[in-house]
Amino acid sequence: MATTTPTARQRQRDATRDRILEAAVEAFAEMGFRGASTREIARRAGTNQGLITYHFQSKDALWRAAADSIFERLGRQLTERLDALDLSDPRELAREGIRQYVRFAAAHPELFRIMVDEGRVADDRMKWLVDTHLRPRFEAIAPGLVEAAGVDEALLPHAFYALAGAASLMFAVAPECRRLTGLDPRSAQAVEAHADYVARLLAP
Amino acid sequence: MATTTPTARQRQRDATRDRILEAAVEAFAEMGFRGASTREIARRAGTNQGLITYHFQSKDALWRAAADSIFERLGRQLTERLDALDLSDPRELAREGIRQYVRFAAAHPELFRIMVDEGRVADDRMKWLVDTHLRPRFEAIAPGLVEAAGVDEALLPHAFYALAGAASLMFAVAPECRRLTGLDPRSAQAVEAHADYVARLLAP
DNA sequence: GTCTATAATTAGATAGAC
DNA sequence: GTCTATCTAATTATAGAC
Numbered sequence: 001m002a003t004t005t006p007t008a009r010q011r012q013r014d015a016t017r018d019r020i021l022e023a024a025v026e027a028f029a030e031m032g033f034r035g036a037s038t039r040e041i042a043r044r045a046g047t048n049q050g051l052i053t054y055h056f057q058s059k060d061a062l063w064r065a066a067a068d069s070i071f072e073r074l075g076r077q078l079t080e081r082l083d084a085l086d087l088s089d090p091r092e093l094a095r096e097g098i099r100q101y102v103r104f105a106a107a108h109p110e111l112f113r114i115m116v117d118e119g120r121v122a123d124d125r126m127k128w129l130v131d132t133h134l135r136p137r138f139e140a141i142a143p144g145l146v147e148a149a150g151v152d153e154a155l156l157p158h159a160f161y162a163l164a165g166a167a168s169l170m171f172a173v174a175p176e177c178r179r180l181t182g183l184d185p186r187s188a189q190a191v192e193a194h195a196d197y198v199a200r201l202l203a204p
Numbered sequence: 205m206a207t208t209t210p211t212a213r214q215r216q217r218d219a220t221r222d223r224i225l226e227a228a229v230e231a232f233a234e235m236g237f238r239g240a241s242t243r244e245i246a247r248r249a250g251t252n253q254g255l256i257t258y259h260f261q262s263k264d265a266l267w268r269a270a271a272d273s274i275f276e277r278l279g280r281q282l283t284e285r286l287d288a289l290d291l292s293d294p295r296e297l298a299r300e301g302i303r304q305y306v307r308f309a310a311a312h313p314e315l316f317r318i319m320v321d322e323g324r325v326a327d328d329r330m331k332w333l334v335d336t337h338l339r340p341r342f343e344a345i346a347p348g349l350v351e352a353a354g355v356d357e358a359l360l361p362h363a364f365y366a367l368a369g370a371a372s373l374m375f376a377v378a379p380e381c382r383r384l385t386g387l388d389p390r391s392a393q394a395v396e397a398h399a400d401y402v403a404r405l406l407a408p
Numbered sequence: 409g410t411c412t413a414t415a416a417t418t419a420g421a422t423a424g425a426c
Numbered sequence: 427g428t429c430t431a432t433c434t435a436a437t438t439a440t441a442g443a444c
Contacts, residue, residue, distance in 0.1 A: 013409065030324055034239035037437065048411055049438085055409095059438065109324075116320045119377025120234055120313075130383045138384055157385035158374070158394075158401045165369030170362070173323025179334045180342055181361035190361075197362045201405055217427065242420065252429050253420085259427095263420065 017055045019045040024066040029110035032117045033063055033125065064128065070111050071133040077104050094148035095199040098163065102195035105168040106185065112168035149203040159202065166198050221259045223249040228270040233314035236321045237267055237329065268332065274315050275337040281308050298352035299403040302367065306399035309372040310389065316372035353407040363406065370402050 023044035027036035038059050042049045056062040081100050087093060105112060115134075118126050138160060145151040151159040170177050170185045171194075178184050185194065227248035231240035242263050246253045260266040285304050291297060309316060319338075322330050342364060349355040355363040374381050374389045375398075382388050389398065 009409075016409080032236050032239060032321070035236060038439090039437080050411055050413095050440090051409080053439070113320065113324065115380070116317065116373070116376060117236070119380030120317065122379040122383070126380055127383065130380055134380070134384050155397065155401055157381065157387045157389075158398050160385070161374035161377075161381060161389075162370035162398075162402055162405060165371070165373030166366035167369070169320070169369030169373070170365035172320060173365075175326040176319070176323030176330055176334055176338070177361060177365060179326070179331065180338050181364070183361045185361075185365075193359065194362050194366075197359055198366060201366060204408070213427075220427080241418080243418085254422090254429055254431095255427080257421065 016045075016047060016051065020047065020052060020055055020062075021065055021069055024062050025069055025110055028063060028066050028117075029113040033059075038062070060125075063125065067114060067129060067133060070108065070114065071137070073108060074104055074111060074137070090148040091150070091203055094144055094203040097144055097148070098167070098199040098202055099195040101163070102167045102198050103191060106171045106191040106194070109168070109172045109174065112164070112172045115164070116172070145202075151202075163198070163202055166201060167194075170194060220249075220251060220255065224251065224256060224259055224266075225269055225273055228266050229273055229314055232267060232270050232321075233317040237263075242266070264329075267329065271318060271333060271337060274312065274318065275341070277312060278308055278315060278341070294352040295354070295407055298348055298354075298407040301348055301352070302371070302403040302406055303399040305367070306371045306402050307395060310375045310395040310398070313372070313376045313378065316368070316376045319368075320376070349406075355406075367402070367406055370405060371398075374398060 020041065023041045024036070027041045027044060030036070031040075038052050039049050041062070042052055052059075052062060056065055078097070078100060082093075082097055085093060085096055115129075118129050120126075141160065142156055145156060145159050145163075146153055149159075171191075174185045183190055185191070224245065227245045228240070231245045231248060234240070235244075242256050243253050245266070246256055256263075256266060260269055282301075282304060286297075286301055289297060289300055319333075322333050324330075345364065346360055349360060349363050349367075350357055353363070375395075378389045387394055389395070
């Protein structure tokens with residue numbers, strides 16, 4: 001083969017890179033950008049700090065790769081499942097879209113945590129996150145909120161943040177929720193109950 | 205005087221302590237417990253790191269004092285304003301209580317930010333926060349949600365976290381919201397619009 | 409590719425001058 | 427009370443062995 005050999009070494013390399021990326025997603029979501037050290041990320045990935053520099057050039061670049069990974073998952077889950085839905089009742093379509101988003105927030109609390117971590121200060125990471133990932137997502141959701149859920153267009157920002165907050169907070173602070181209320185939000189039953197509650201809230 | 209003199213020195217001392225505490229509230233809310241350094245907090249307070257150790261014994265104790273301060277403000281705002289309200293229509297009372305909470309979340313995004321920062325991991329700070337401040341607050345709000353807003357008691361945790369998230373997220377990530385939607389959530393108009401939107405959402 | 413060693417910064421806590 | 431200097435530990439980034 002003229003191009004490259006898809007060797008075992010290549011696969012090993014990719015596997016290492018993936019383990020680092022996965023560990024980074026979890027660590028950044030758990031402790032924030034500053035709180036998560038590259039040493040700790042390497043330890044979780046079962047490797048060493050030097051390899052992070054090798055695969056990703058800097059901590060900042062690693063964080064961007066982690067954000068890419070999270071939003072890629074969100075895009076996949078939202079599009080694939082909604083395509084299979086019946087379009088006859090727009091209000092029910094809106095509700096199912098919201099339920100789907102709640103299920104994603106429950107399975108991936110990283111998204112919300114990183115949004116809250118990075119949205120507070122107008123630094124480079126925030127601007128990059130908005131321009132690269134948040135705006136396309138916002139523009140994809142907006143028509144559904146207006147047409148199917150019946151949100152007044154002037155209230156779109158309010159509906160967007162109310163939805164994101166109502167859908168995600170409980171799962172983002174799952175340990176706290178469990179201690180405070182006794183309910184474990186990670187349970188399948190709690191996820192479905194929350195999905196239905198939020199869907200009826202925003203698209204009654 | 206036998207006890208103590210309420211001297212200028214004493215007032216100076218308290219003023220310094222207050223400046224440190226206020227700087228700590230802002231820094232912890234902005235950068236999280238790990239991200240906010242005691243040196244940076246001292247710098248914002250216009251003093252030095254040594255005085256933090258003098259007034260508060262450790263960074264951990266300073267953080268607790270900051271949390272105390274935030275929840276004290278919340279308690280004051282929620283009780284004082286609702287006392288003045290007419291009780292005739294319970295549904296309208298619930299809506300006004302929710303509006304009041306949204307206004308607080310807008311004026312003090314620190315509360316939500318610290319909740320999300322500390323609620324992710326079951327460490328000592330999270331347990332202390334739940335047992336000391338969150339549980340009393342939850343138990344004070346619960347009856348209002350059930351009786352006035354008409355929430356099914358089995359859905360209480362869902363309603364609580366949906367309310368907290370819907371009310372607060374937009375203000376907690378105000379810089380991001382502004383860049384994403386063009387709307388500045390700190391404006392008085394946006395605050396009132398959000399208060400009304402969330403109130404109608406949860407107590408229609 | 410993977411890993412160890414290390415340089416340059418920065419952290420929280422402490423000691424002591426004034 | 428307030429502030430400076432310093433100790434120990436942990437941080438990111440880099441250099442280089444294998």
